[in-house]
Amino acid sequence: MDTINLSSFHPQFSDCGAILHIRIEHGRVNEMGSTELSDWETITARIEGGGVRALISSSSKTTRSGKRIFIAGANVTERADWSDAQVKAHVRRQRSTLGALRRVPAFHVCVVDGLALGWGTEFMITADYRIGTPNARFSLPETGIGILPGAGGTSELSRIIGPNQALRLGMTGEQISAEEALRIGLIDELAGSEPEAQERALALAKLAAKRSPTAVGAFKAGVLASLSMDEDERTELEAKSYELCVDAGEAAIGRANFKAIIAGGDVIWGPRKVL
Numbered sequence: 001m002d003t004i005n006l007s008s009f010h011p012q013f014s015d016c017g018a019i020l021h022i023r024i025e026h027g028r029v030n031e032m033g034s035t036e037l038s039d040w041e042t043i044t045a046r047i048e049g050g051g052v053r054a055l056i057s058s059s060s061k062t063t064r065s066g067k068r069i070f071i072a073g074a075n076v077t078e079r080a081d082w083s084d085a086q087v088k089a090h091v092r093r094q095r096s097t098l099g100a101l102r103r104v105p106a107f108h109v110c111v112v113d114g115l116a117l118g119w120g121t122e123f124m125i126t127a128d129y130r131i132g133t134p135n136a137r138f139s140l141p142e143t144g145i146g147i148l149p150g151a152g153g154t155s156e157l158s159r160i161i162g163p164n165q166a167l168r169l170g171m172t173g174e175q176i177s178a179e180e181a182l183r184i185g186l187i188d189e190l191a192g193s194e195p196e197a198q199e200r201a202l203a204l205a206k207l208a209a210k211r212s213p214t215a216v217g218a219f220k221a222g223v224l225a226s227l228s229m230d231e232d233e234r235t236e237l238e239a240k241s242y243e244l245c246v247d248a249g250e251a252a253i254g255r256a257n258f259k260a261i262i263a264g265g266d267v268i269w270g271p272r273k274v275l
């Protein structure tokens with residue numbers, strides 16, 4: 001498994017493992033700005049290029065007072081001298097960057113241990129599975145400073161937690177606990193501690209990394225695309241995605257290695273293919 005700290009991240013990767021662990025560690029409170037967007041764009045391009053089958057994102061940031069931080073928002077300070085046009089373009093870039101990360105053909109597990117405010121909560125939308133700890137706290141404070149969650153919090157969050165809970169968070173700015181986040185579906189699991197959350201994330205990532213990259217990528221693309229399709233479109237997409245696995249030879253590899261697979265053995269899959 002490759003582990004990269006975002007604070008010292010440069011566009012360099014090794015192919016020693018199929019699991020990539022990004023530890024977010026930069027700035028005072030992991031605020032996300034232009035530099036970090038460039039880093040995530042490079043990470044996304046690397047995953048799309050093949051090799052990485054599972055992604056874990058987490059943070060080990062702790063303030064001087066001992067408060068745990070996941071991502072405490074966007075880097076508003078860098079915008080001090082920006083024009084309105086520059087701000088608008090930047091937020092569109094944020095939205096595009098996170099949208100691309102959401103669609104990468106790899107299983108993305110997000111571990112939240114600390115504050116996930118504004119952009120931090122929006123970043124979580126990019127994950128396929130979200131694991132929290134008792135330290136986790138979540139909120140969307142943007143409407144209190146005259147804006148709205150513009151990197152997915154307005155358009156995508158309701159698909160995860162429903163419109164009423166999304167309206168509650170976005171219109172009141174209420175900060176909620178990990179237990180409440182689990183209740184409304186903002187996180188999928190609540191671990192007892194950060195090490196337990198990391199252990200669980202790695203276990204899930206290892207399971208995904210053992211599977212056919214073509215099949216996993218096609219499954220994720222099919223699930224996400226079907227959210228905006230009618231029934232006929234959804235079923236046709238499923239058919240084409242299945243047939244992609246057959247045409248790519250992955251189904252044949254699965255049949256030939258069936259006994260080894262059910263026994264928990266490793267299989268050499270082919271390179272990832274896409275529709």
